[in-house]
Amino acid sequence: MSPSSSLLFTFTILFCSLHSFVRANRLIQQTCKNCSKTDPNISYKFCVTSFQSDHRSHYAKTLQELGLISIKIIRHNVTDTNNHINELLKKEKSLDPFIKECLDDCLEVYSDTVSTFREAIRDYKAKRYADCNVKLSSIIDASTTCEDGFKQKNDSISPLTKRNKDTFQLSAIALSIVNMLISADKLEGAF
Numbered sequence: 210m211s212p213s214s215s216l217l218f219t220f221t222i223l224f225c226s227l228h229s230f231v232r233a234n235r236l237i238q239q240t241c242k243n244c245s246k247t248d249p250n251i252s253y254k255f256c257v258t259s260f261q262s263d264h265r266s267h268y269a270k271t272l273q274e275l276g277l278i279s280i281k282i283i284r285h286n287v288t289d290t291n292n293h294i295n296e297l298l299k300k301e302k303s304l305d306p307f308i309k310e311c312l313d314d315c316l317e318v319y320s321d322t323v324s325t326f327r328e329a330i331r332d333y334k335a336k337r338y339a340d341c342n343v344k345l346s347s348i349i350d351a352s353t354t355c356e357d358g359f360k361q362k363n364d365s366i367s368p369l370t371k372r373n374k375d376t377f378q379l380s381a382i383a384l385s386i387v388n389m390l391i392s393a394d395k396l397e398g399a400f
Contacts, residue, residue: 237266240275244385251381259379272393276386277333280341283348283379284326290372291319297368307362315355315369322348338391345384352376 241256260266260275263282269275294316298309329344352373359367367373 234261234267236269236272236275237261240272240386240389241382243389244382247388248381248385251378251385255378256382259382272386272389276383276390277330279379279383279386280326280330280333280345283345283376283383284330286372286376286379287319287322287326287348287351290369290376291316293372294319294369305365307365308359308368311355311358311361311365311367312369314358318351318354322351333387336390338387342384342387342391345380345387349377349380349384352380 237257237260241251241253241260244256245251245253259282260278263278265278265281266275269278294312297304298312298316304312325344325347329341329348332338332341332344355369356367356373359365359369
């Protein structure tokens with residue numbers, strides 16, 4: 210290969226990569242705009258930042274691809290939250306008994322979602338979006354249940370508030386995308 214053809218090949222690869230990145234970034238922005246417009250619980254900025262922080266999103270070409278990525282982002286978030294709760298529980302001796310009880314409950318609720326993710330992803334890939342919707346809704350419920358547990362005692366402060374809010378919002382984004390796909394399927398079926 211001559212130096213000029215090597216240089217041309219390199220520029221072609223760079224151009225294709227840049228074009229793919231720009232297209233994915235437009236898809237992310239449009240999807241997040243639609244999500245935040247239809248659900249007041251979704252922040253446009255949070256949505257865009259969440260997708261842009263995951264390298265898989267940079268190559269997404271369709272809403273379906275982005276939806277699957279959103280579910281995988283939630284799964285990562287929940288796994289990280291489980292690990293964080295376990296770390297907090299290791300400091301058991303210094304924990305207030307009420308906080309420890311709440312953390313135990315949160316760990317149980319979040320641990321139950323692990324199998325839910327497998328089912329949600331299976332349903333999503335099979336385009337059983339309504340079933341996937343139900344499973345994603347249960348993940349939203351897990352974050353809310355966890356946070357509400359700490360509110361049972363007025364003077365307690367949840368050490369998981371940010372993580373629970375993130376899980377809630379990430380789940381709401383995935384649900385919003387699933388609902389867009391359900392609507393698109395209904396429109397497609399109407400013709």
